[in-house]
Amino acid sequence: MTDASTPIELPRTFEEFNEQRRQSFLKVKDFKQAGGRLVGYLCSYTPLEVIDAAGASAVGLCGTSDEVIPAAEEVLPANLCPLVKSTYGFAYSQKCPFTHFSDLIVGETTCDGKKKMYELLGELKPTHILHLPQGRSRAHEREGWYQEVVALKEALERLYGIRITDDTLREAARLRNRLRRATLALFELQRAEPPAMSGVELMSTMFAGTFNFDVRAYVESLERLGEQRRAEAEAGGSPVGAGAKRILVTGCPVGGVIGKVGATIERNGGVVVCEDDCGGERTNRFMVDEDAPDILRAIAERYLKINCSVMTPNEDRFVATREMMEKYRVDGVIECVLTACHTFNVEAARMECAVEEAGVPYMKIETDYSSGDLGQLETRIAAFIETL
């Protein structure tokens, strides 16, 4: 579908973009012009090994900025999750180079907002929707999901006119597992007292990783960062004050609220020692069984374990959070719910019980990508840390 002879088009609004955005567009355009394959994905359930094995770069397209929300609201209702609006808004306004240049966008039927938004997104971009089951405890759900992963493999094979082999899938699983281990090793540096990094650095690193074209280069850079931070911490060079209260952040994806929530926690005497969201340890701790005889099935099984609140029941999420509370010796848990995220918002009542049963204070905040609630958020977060 992409070869060097097909001209790659820039969006019509390119001239209006600022310099930084133009540069990213040109960079991705060059990648495509050189024959690079680009597949956008939305949630952590997308089996990235399948995209890797198709020789394509997988980039996360979850919107994290309110810049394009007014544009999105020309089509979508205002009372919708900011991540869903922002994701659509970037496609609609053609302001995200990754969305714009994706050969295909892979979405999953996770929450209602995303599921229905993909129908509209499909009018703007080619999409492939994975039908995610609502649970994982029944055999037909697991089998159905496996069939969905097979269908994605076949869709990519058709798109690029290739064959995806077990060998390339297995190789991709090995590399992705190595990436997961490097990520976990980085997370685990936060077990130190004081932790090796500020939570904002950790959260930003995880977020930046979703835009990486080259998995191997990214793994290597994460491994180097881990080594560097470990050495600094061992030399007593933690950037975090000794008295900082150790916070676990759970709930919705935090990529869009690193400044609003992460930085506010750290400005008010806390430090994020554990990111318990879909980009964090909750998800990265699941490995693919690289040596499984049926590698595609092993990949499918790994992804279905992810504990997002779209699953029911979702007991394992509470178990995992409790384990991480102990592992990171947390002083308090802040649940971050994005406005109109019903599944995390409702599940929060049970998370509150699970956390408080363990004797750890819990607070839920609900926020979006705007700056309208900065003052209130600052008061809540500062007050919560004062009570610890």
Place this chain on the structure above:
Amino acid sequence: MASDEKSPRLGIGLDIGSTATKLVVLGADGAVSHTDLMPTGFSSVDAAARALASLEAAGFAPGGGARVVATGYGRVAVPYADKVVTEITCHGRGAAHLFGPEGTVIDVGGQDTKVIRLRGGRVAKFAMNDKCAAGTGRFLEVMADRLSVSQEELSALARTGEPTRISSMCTVFAESEVISLVGRGEPRENIAGGVVESVAGRVATLVASAGGSAPYYLTGGLCDNGYVVERLAALLGAPVTTCSEARYAGAIGAALAALDMG
């Protein structure tokens, strides 16, 4: 700030709220030496300057042994503060000082409502209303304006009325609802009753969601509004204790924190 051995030890608490700025000076023994209350107005920087003038005029200039703790939404606008503490912690501490170390503090402020569960005089858990004015002092203010009465008159009217249900939570929508009720010829006392029920109901829901339990203490600007306190107690099914000093609870808590600094 350098400590001056000769000047007496004082705790100055300054609570810059969205509507009113409260000032409390406590002596080393915790006794109240001075209080002041002024409208915050447009600028919290300006309110902080006026509070400083009030302190100086009363002979309690900050510095030396007099430490200042600022709280409230304008807490960061006080250049002469030794420390800033959130209003949650200060209200909790002030209420514990006024009423006792165990119970649930309900603070109905100008722009937000807080529910604070106290255990052993410390904040164990708290909840705040969402980013809107439902169930806050602002809601009452807007509706009193719309009915062309003062807040005191609103309560007096409400007491005599048969509350009309006001279904909108949002202050802006509720205002439109009140306008249409007025247009339909609904008696003013019934609308006033509905307004008070709406605020008390919102606050009671917040108390329940925070897991609050008796004894209940009310702090903040509505402490002198007898009818709201009465309705709130009825909805909570338990007495709600308050007193006139309760509007200073945040400033008292801040002044106690200032005394701690020595």
